[in-house]
Amino acid sequence: MYNTRSTRRFGGNTRRSNSGGFSKSVASTRTGSRSSGNRHGFAGRTNRNVLFRHSTGPRRGVSKRSERIDEAKFINKATENNTIKQYAAVYSFSDFEIDSRLKANILNKGFDKPTAIQDQAIPEIINGKDIIGLADTGTGKTAAFLIPLINKVLKNKNERILIVAPTRELAEQINVELSELTKGLRVYSVLAIGGANIRSQVSQLKRGYDFVIGTPGRLKDLLNRGSLKLSQINNVVLDEADRMLDMGFINDIKLLLGNITPDRQTLFFSATFSKEVEKLSSNFLRDPVRIATKIRDTSSNVDQDVVKLSVGQNKIDVLHDLLIKDDFKKVLIFGKTKWGVEKLSKILAERGFRASSIHGDKSQSQRERALRLFKAEEIDILVATDVAARGLDIPDVSHVINYDLPATYEDYIHRIGRTGRAYKKGVALTFVGGEMR
16 A cells, blocks of 8 residues: 655644655745745645535446446556566568558657567558457557558558547547658548537548548537548548447447448457457457457556545645655546546645646647646646546656546556556556545
8 A cells, every 4th residue: 555644844844755754845835836946846735625526427428337446456566677568579660561651651750660569460450351459558559550551541542541539639649640650641631529620620521531530529520511421431440449339439439330331441449348348349340350469457567556545534635745756757647527627636736736637628729738738748747537548648657646536447447558658667546445525
């Protein structure tokens, strides 16, 4: 269990660390000012208790299901010396039967040896197979489907690809990676996500495209307007497919895939895939090749532990005590509700932390700005709902904190997959017990 005990001396300016020594100098000044030498700009506590009420109403695209997760599942040590992560690739990128210009772009990105999911999936996709790809977060699933599909377009400009993602942020990230891989190749994409100007998306679709990358709701809107001609699509990717086939999106997915020719190549990728979802996927795939490169449920690079709260203990104060530690350099905090996430972000900012939030009530420009600042380390803390749990590649996240418990263990796996990426170590902490005040 993660130790949260500390001693305070509010009349002075010292703070005792868990190890018994003294950590950073803390100035007890008014809220909003910054103390020198403190990375997060901590400036004393607001003198109040905070009441968090958590609504449980359903949201579009989010399953209403929930489960009781065994607390022991939140405790797991990272594998020493990365022994589990070693993979001997059969191919190098230069070995794949793909366009030489695409190979050059791959090498310009600094890639030589493919990851396990890339090594095994790319040849099968090139051969036209339908795929169920199951791989750990942070192991290059996006490139695993983009590279062979880009090659398809370079060989035949009649190929059209639809990529569906559960969140705007993930769709945008896929589009950025596509742009990097297709630099100078005259491959065109349309990003079709909510929160952005739909008229601009309609105009781009009219001009022509090779890839459409979008979220189910906006794709459905464009279909209903007659702007998205699904009869022209002959390749489909569901990224984070388990979420796509879950209760929140299943009807939209059925509608979209039902309007696409059955004579298509269909690729499903995810880090988690329940037996129920895999059974459902058989309705959309033809004799799929199943590729599973996962070693265990959660990344072997992530140290996982719980933060146990005593009854009546102030949850905000416990979080605060963690965030001022030196090793909490870039922290992603997950909350349950949009209201709770926004409130927590504001309280942390009032306490002097460089924090922002991302959730479904934010405008698209606000969400993009918060994510951009966090990636650039202009803020140290991002508080988010599960909109940030799926697929996002944020470099060097030192800690993921589950301030509120995830609804399911699959959600937990995706949340903590935001740290420990690219073979680096990360830490995931989950708050359990206690009683909110």
